[in-house]
Amino acid sequence: MAASATTRASETLRSRPRTAGPDLGSAIDYVPADEFEELEYQPDELEFARRLTTDVAGGAEAESASSVGPLLARSLPPLTAEEERVLFRRMNFVKFQAEAIRSTMSQSRPSRRKAAKVTALLEEADAVRRRIVESNLRLVATVCRKYSRNDQEFQEFVSEGLLILLAAIRKFDYSRGFRFSTYAYNAVQRELFRTSRRASRRNQRFVLTPDEVLSEVSESAGVKGGPEVDHAAIYESLMEAASGRLTDREESIVRRRFGTDKSGVTETLRDIAADLGLSKERVRQIQITAIQKLQRIATELNLSASSI
Structure with a gap:
């Protein structure tokens, strides 16, 4: 632009x-x-x-x-x-x-x-x-x-x-x-x-909920299933499969953004950036890279609701 x-x-x-x-x-x-x-x-x-x-x-x-x-x-x-x-x-x-x-x-x-x-x-x-x-x-x-x-x-x-x-x-x-x-x-x-x-x-206004982002990862990766799909379960399967393919920083940012870390709190880009000493734009870029990796892994594993 x-x-x-x-x-x-x-x-x-x-x-x-x-x-x-x-x-x-x-x-x-x-x-x-x-x-x-x-x-x-x-x-x-x-x-x-x-x-x-x-x-x-x-x-x-x-x-x-x-x-x-x-x-x-x-x-x-x-x-x-x-x-x-x-x-x-x-x-x-x-x-x-x-x-x-x-x-x-x-x-x-x-x-x-x-x-x-x-x-x-x-x-x-x-x-x-x-x-x-x-x-x-x-x-x-x-x-x-x-x-x-x-x-x-x-x-x-x-x-x-x-x-x-x-x-x-x-x-x-x-x-x-x-x-x-x-x-x-x-x-x-x-x-x-x-x-x-x-x-x-x-x-x-732009604070993603875990379900919104996990749904996006699942759908873009071709995950099949209806409204009953457990996106959180799909996410945990993805994170387990992504071990070694996501950097520590990527995994931490994804979990904090989606509220799937121990705190269970969804954090904003601004909050994470302040904590890590990075710019908000840099945190967003890392998040996008991590999601793209998860999408590729989901496609490779052909994850679906029935496989979890």
């Missing part, structure tokens, strides 16, 4: 030629500003805006950015308030120009000259957007660190945070005078807070 989401976010940062040309049938989305109708850039203003976009990382490094590490390695220094205003103004203005040209073009027989102009404007807008993104990657990472409890969750949150950042860039209105970094930080934090809360509630 994290890799695929990060890959999607990464792909939006790449410099890709518009070989197919602009979509003349669809309006070009931008955030309007009153000044666009009469805006004329002075040479020094235009040079400053374009110079800011030359720092964008690209090339082979951008093509290989399919995980969190390479993406964050491409981060640039944060933008100043003035740099934010200049970049958002330029990005939306060139989109405004592109849409103005597109709206006058014939869809059946488009002018090649106008189509080339629209393409060039949109490529400039993409370059500006990439500059904004790469100057805010560390901001996303900071928020994700705040809410993640382990490295895997951090990577998942970064993937989601990058998509939130891209959405924030599309919606931000520079003409209102606010800082984009503040707007983006709040947007990412708000969504990740909600995601973190949902995950916490899910984890608190």
